[in-house]
Amino acid sequence: MAEKKCTGDKDSRDVIQYLEDNGYYKFLDLIRAAGLEDELKTAGPFTVFAPTDAAFTSMPSDLYRHLTEDKQFRDNLIKTHILRDVVIMPDVVNDNTVTSLSGVTLRFNKYSPTLYTVDGISMTNPDHVVRNGVVHGINHVIIKKNVTSGEYFATHDSNFRDLFASIIVRGLFHRLSGDAPFTILAPTDKAFEEFRAKLSHIVNNSTLFEDLLKYHIIPRTYYTIGMTHQLKLHTLLQGSDITVTRDSSGLKVNGVPLKTTDISTLNGVVHVIDKVLVPPGLVK
Structure with missing residues (x-):
């Protein structure tokens, strides 16, 4: 199915259906392991920063092993990629912050009219509006130090x-x-x-x-x-x-x-x- 950008026409799929249709398989597996699949089918709204399969594959091996073996680390990391709100790129203000489902603060930056980042990670495939929110494809996994x-x-x-x-x-x-x-x-x-x-x-x-x-x-x-x-x-x-x-x-x-x-x-x-x-x- 063709992807829909933020053009004013809302995609009838929910977040989970969009991720399934567009090959975010590793991220989906972790969402399900964290028990978040049913929640991401509800009305939301949600903003989801979706790492590609390649993003997970490129993680350091010890960190990826930690992700698959430590339930608390896994659940918090996945929740860090989800907001209970809708944020699309035209609304981003440089150095604005938002709070993810894990309670961790994420930072947006706008370095040029076409370069937007979340915690320094480029949103390479942004603004896919679905029935219950928006999905931004990213090419790295967000790893956040929860300290100043x-x-x-x-x-x-x-x-x-x-x-x-x-x-x-x-x-x-x-x-x-x-x-x-x-x-x-x-x-x-x-x-x-x-x-x-x-x-x-x-x-x-x-x-x-x-x-x-x-x-x-x-x-x-x-x-x-x-x-x-x-x-x-x-x-x-x-x-x-x-x-x-x-x-x-x-x-x-x-x-x-x-x-x-x-x-x-x-x-x-x-x-x-x-x-x-x-x-x-x-x-x-």
């Missing part, structure tokens, strides 16, 4: 001990644990060790060091899919931008490669880098 960015560093202090301590000392933890969306370029402890040896004048000056930390924080959510070549990222350090470059070797910020990307938190996204970024004005 500040809390993420607190619970991963084996990698970010220096960064977390610095955030606490400089009074930024409360800000990074609030609702405002942030993109954080997070240097590892190894990066801080190398930086400390080279630029002690910044480390030993509380004002300069706070400025340095603010240079790693962008007050908006930029997942990698929304980072275009030569994009200027306006940081919390007023008047100091970071430049994104994108080429065959990948994404870089001020020439520094992104090591681990798109760690989605409740109030934004974290990208890990292995070098501390220094704004030009702080270099002697």
Whole structure:
């Protein structure tokens, strides 16, 4: 059966029938295992972010095994892909958030007139309006950290001990644990060790060091899919931008490669880098 986009004509099928007819078999199996099939046949309305079979196949093997063996993890993950409301792309406001059936907050971003994301995942096949809601096809499974960015560093202090301590000392933890969306370029402890040896004048000056930390924080959510070549990222350090470059070797910020990307938190996204970024004005 041909798919119907959001053209004003509603598809007579319900969510489950649409997923069956369009080959979302693995997602359907998990919906049924989670006991959600009957609910998704009711009047709703629902918004469903439907990962393709390939999206599940491409998951890391240990994570997929966890998904199939751990009932609570499976049920929460599937519920995270479902809203009890209708959201279509023309209504999306950048950095708007919604609450899924699992209680986890999801974030929408609009990076261009044709590029919409949910938690950094492109809605590649959006706006299929059915009898009891709308289905958006996505090509990755939504894996959400149910913590704020500040809390993420607190619970991963084996990698970010220096960064977390610095955030606490400089009074930024409360800000990074609030609702405002942030993109954080997070240097590892190894990066801080190398930086400390080279630029002690910044480390030993509380004002300069706070400025340095603010240079790693962008007050908006930029997942990698929304980072275009030569994009200027306006940081919390007023008047100091970071430049994104994108080429065959990948994404870089001020020439520094992104090591681990798109760690989605409740109030934004974290990208890990292995070098501390220094704004030009702080270099002697």
